[in-house]
Amino acid sequence: MNAVYPIFKRELRSYFASPLAYVILVVFQIISARFFFLYLQGFLHLQFDPSFQLHRGELNLNNLVVLPYFGTISIVLLLIIPLITMRLIADERKSYTAELLFTSPIKLRSIVLGKFLAALVLLMIMLLLSSLNLFVLTVHGNPDMGAVFSGYLGLLLLGASFLSIGIFASSIAGNQLVAAVITFGILLLLWLVGALSDTESSILGYISLINHFENFGKGIIELKDLAYYLSLIYIGLFLAHTALDSERWR
């Protein structure tokens, strides 16, 4: 397993060796900041709306700024993460470096894990940057920081699940573009599948990626949500490992 670190290090450096990581960070930051500003503006307007004074309980920063902001971030992640993961394994094939990796005395899971961790660090940087916007709130208001932190934990888990599915797609796809399309397809399907069910307790509702995020945004960390995301991450990585392993047997 001591090969995880070199793989991780190379992969992370490779993100920042090309403009890709910077472009992703900038685009992500611009979009999320724009929406944050929109939500904040809306909140300020509502404060002076007399009809809204009646529902004082609902007029708080968490409900009107933080929660929609998290919603925006999760959608932007859905769009951007396929671009982060698409090259991870498909690119090794294109540059013939797969032959180097697979003939080196390292385990397949070190390769998958190293790549996953590198993408995870990029995700963390993205989330960290997006949290700068929320600091503006603490200057003049006092949002529920507990809910902010649990929300970020949820975003991290959500993003990590996206990443593991992306790595799987990259391991079965012949090239980057196909990998990105497959990732986006799977993610969208898992996201929208909740809408197909009426009751929250149905299986489809349980499978849905986003249903499990809602609690995190409200400051509730439930075991079933944690278990959902962690098992999704595990399944994605496991499938990627299996795909790589079985490919060589064909």
Added chain:
Amino acid sequence: MVILLKSVYLESPFPLGIGYVNLRILAAMIHVQNVSKQYGDLLAVDNISFQLDKGDVLGFLGPNGAGKTTTMRIITGYMPPTKGKVYVDDVDIFEDPLIAKSHIGYLPENPPLYEDMIVRDYLNFVAEIKQVPGNEKNGRIHYIMDKCGILDVGKRIIGHLSKGYRQRIGIAQALINDPTVLVLDEPTNGLDPKQIIEIRELIKGLSGDRTVILSTHILPEVTMICSKVVIINKGKIALEESLERLTNKVDGIENILLKTRYWGEEIQEKIISLPNVSDIRLGLSNELIIQPKKGTDIREELSELIMQNGWGLLEMRPVAHNLEEIFLRVISSEGD
């Protein structure tokens, strides 16, 4: 067989209590045992077996699509065979891949380079995943870069380098863990003549007591570097021989190539009736290849005969079995 057993007996760490089959495996550095590989309907490699000892340099020849790359990929553990076993230094590469792979250095047909990395970082990465110990790593990288002549490009981005440099970086990465087995898939492919000579010299200098498998299309290269030749065609071994036996006059017989201006049946008849000629056949482009009897030199009588009859001698020279000729003969006789 007795001799083989004896030498094995001395080398084996377990001189007693191990069966003959095991002992035989222990002797070879690379042991390919009845390996087959099937891709769907296509049988790419068909029951190939060979052995290489320490220090052997194998020229691995065959037309395009004969299964060379597939065989090399199986030997290096990149893909498992459909049937058969591969032992590298007595370790089964698919049962103990981590141990077996640590003995191997592999240069695939396309050098596996990360184009966005600088040369030194790349080699450092390869050293790390090949488990080169941390305290030896820097010394090893420097040594290999020096040996492969890439010290001056150490700080350059790989994607900006020429094909010759890339090929050398490819060889450097294969050597970084000081492998006992070196597998090179067409190492001089696509290089200019000067670079080819440089790479060839490099491989020659590196072989030492390493076991090397070298696939190539350039036949003189094999004569220059290799000690053993395996020719495969359509997935099967068409010929396996040591280079000495192949190209040298086997048993001291040296064939003579003869070209004359006049051409007729009676030439062949008259030549074969010479006392020391044992065989005569037609070469590839209407020349005669004459095989003298063992230990005789027929050149003098032959030229006299030609002069007397006024056939017009154009060319006469001894031919060692030429590798190119052997290659073509083997390939075409196997093909249908």
